Amino acid sequence: MRRYSSSTYSLEGFLKLLSKVQEAVARIAYPPGESLADIKNVAAVDVAYRDETYFSAAVIYDCIRENLAEKAYETGVAEFPYIPSYLLLREVLPMMAAVQRLGSGWDLLLVDGHGRAHPRMCGLATFLGFMLGRPTLGVAKKLLVGERREYLQGLDEIIYRGERVGFAVGGPGVKTFYVSQGYGVGYGDLIKILNIFKMRYPEPLKIAHAETVRLRRGLVQKG
DNA sequence: GCGACAG
DNA sequence: ATCTTGTCGC
Numbered sequence: 525m526r527r528y529s530s531s532t533y534s535l536e537g538f539l540k541l542l543s544k545v546q547e548a549v550a551r552i553a554y555p556p557g558e559s560l561a562d563i564k565n566v567a568a569v570d571v572a573y574r575d576e577t578y579f580s581a582a583v584i585y586d587c588i589r590e591n592l593a594e595k596a597y598e599t600g601v602a603e604f605p606y607i608p609s610y611l612l613l614r615e616v617l618p619m620m621a622a623v624q625r626l627g628s629g630w631d632l633l634l635v636d637g638h639g640r641a642h643p644r645m646c647g648l649a650t651f652l653g654f655m656l657g658r659p660t661l662g663v664a665k666k667l668l669v670g671e672r673r674e675y676l677q678g679l680d681e682i683i684y685r686g687e688r689v690g691f692a693v694g695g696p697g698v699k700t701f702y703v704s705q706g707y708g709v710g711y712g713d714l715i716k717i718l719n720i721f722k723m724r725y726p727e728p729l730k731i732a733h734a735e736t737v738r739l740r741r742g743l744v745q746k747g
Numbered sequence: 748g749c750g751a752c753a754g
Numbered sequence: 755a756t757c758t759t760g761t762c763g764c
Contacts, residue, residue, distance in 0.1 A: 571754075573755055606755070608752040614755095615754070637753050647753065668753045702753090754755050 539610060546612075546646035549654045554640060554705050558712035560632065560659060563720060564588055567630035568728030569619045569652075572736040576602045578615075581735035582622035584630050585728035587720055592731055596625035597739050609668070611637055612648040619652055631659070632709070632717065634729050638662045641682050641690035641704035643669050653707025660706030661717055663729055667692065667702055678723060690714075693723055701725050 569582040577599065584594040598621040604613040615637070623633060638647035639662025649662030670684035678695035681688045682702065690704030691714070705714055721727065738744055 571755085573754090575756090606754060608754095611753055642753080649753095662753085664753050666753060 539607070542610065542613070543644055546642075546644040546651065549651060549707075550640070550645035553646065553650050553654060553707045555708060555710045557710045558716070559708060559710045560713045560716070563631050563713075563717065565593060565630045566632050566634060566720075566726070566728050567623065567626060568634040568636075568726065568732040569623050570636045570729065570732040570736045571615050571618050572733075572740050573602065574740055578602050578618045579736055579739040580615075580618040580622040581732050581739055582619070582626050583728055583732045583735060584626055585731065590727075594626055594629070595735055596622050597735070597744055598622040598625065599739065609643050612651045615648055616652055616655065619648075620655055623652075623656065628658075633658060633660045633706070634663050634726050634732075635660050635706060636663060636729060636733070638664045638668050638702065639690070639704040639706035639709075641668060641670055641684065641702060645689065647704070649704070649706035651707075653709075656707075659708040659713075661709055661714065662690070662702075662704045662706050663726060664702045664704075665699075679718075691718070693718060699725075 565584050567584045571580040580598045582596045586593045606614050635649035639649035649660045653660030670682040672680040672692050673683050675681045680692040682690040694700030
């Protein structure tokens with residue numbers, strides 16, 4: 525009988541295995557061109573913390589009426605620490621729980637974190653979409669990998685390992701944010717989505733973040 | 748070895 | 755992410 529390496533049971537061994545899973549998900553996550561038809565109800569999810577307790581909030585935003593349509597929450601104890609490039613360990617389950625409470629009345633989910641613009645081309649946004657089996661888009665406030673290359677005014681491509689993995693959006697007087705494909709979203713969809721939100725940081729995510737703070741403050745009623 | 752490192 | 759006061763500006 526063969527013997528197993530102790531690294532299989534160490535944190536390093538575990539992360540190495542997870543890396544393989546991320547690479548496998550990356551291979552099936554990004555369809556070419558466009559794949560989303562109508563984008564009307566856009567969901568968004570975010571998580572806040574106080575010590576080791578997490579407060580996650582998910583919302584559905586109606587892009588036609590331009591208003592909030594639904595909210596859902598989840599609170600619990602964080603099971604993992606934050607390890608750079610392994611954010612999904614800490615946030616995937618808290619986010620998924622809140623999102624599942626929304627039901628399925630949304631066309632796309634915006635996730636606070638990167639998607640394809642990741643060392644293994646599979647960040648939190650991509651992985652969450654894979655677990656849900658639904659389209660997601662990664663929206664982050666800081667660049668994790670890659671370099672910016674001018675594409676259009678106020679819009680840079682993010683190049684990593686010779687390929688475009690996302691876009692940096694911003695310009696003079698406007699804070700830059702970074703978007704990349706999550707699961708089941710083509711780069712053509714990505715451009716369409718940026719236009720829906722007029723090249724600004726997506727309102728659904730602003731709302732989700734605000735709800736996360738309200739929840740932590742104990743201002744959210746049960747029901 | 749050194750520095751960087753989504754939230 | 756979180757810990758934190760005041761402060762500049764619309």
